[in-house]
Amino acid sequence: MAMMKIKKGDNVKVIAGKDIDKEGKVLEAKDGKVIVEGVNMISKHTKPNQTSPKGGIVKQEAPIDASNVMYVHKGKATRIGFKFVEGKNGPKKVRYVKSTGDVID
Numbered sequence: 001m002a003m004m005k006i007k008k009g010d011n012v013k014v015i016a017g018k019d020i021d022k023e024g025k026v027l028e029a030k031d032g033k034v035i036v037e038g039v040n041m042i043s044k045h046t047k048p049n050q051t052s053p054k055g056g057i058v059k060q061e062a063p064i065d066a067s068n069v070m071y072v073h074k075g076k077a078t079r080i081g082f083k084f085v086e087g088k089n090g091p092k093k094v095r096y097v098k099s100t101g102d103v104i105d
Contacts (some may be wrong), residue, residue, distance in 0.1 A: 004066055005080040005095065006034055007105075012069040013077040014039055019064075023072060033063035040064050071104075073097045080104070 006012060006029050013023045014036065024037040042062045048055035070077035079098040084091040095104040 011072045016068040034066050035061050035063050
């Protein structure tokens with residue numbers, strides 16, 4: 001699979017689906033899906049175990065497709081691209097914000 005433009009720790013805005021216009025921090029990103037804090041909440045029924053002796057119904061985030069979120073830069077949702085920046089150890093591939101050209105990492 002191609003390299004994802006969204007990474008763990010990024011602030012993103014949901015642009016499609018039931019949670020449209022919600023913003024949050026990416027908790028996990030893999031296989032073209034992302035888990036965003038407070039977005040796409042589901043109810044999961046759990047059996048009693050050592051960590052939760054009572055069991056019951058637990059609310060948790062479910063994964064959503066990475067194409068349904070956009071990176072938030074300075075309060076605005078924007079696209080991300082890749083470019084090569086010259087460094088001391090040769091060229092390095094970095095992510096940058098397409099609207100302003102700022103390098104993210």
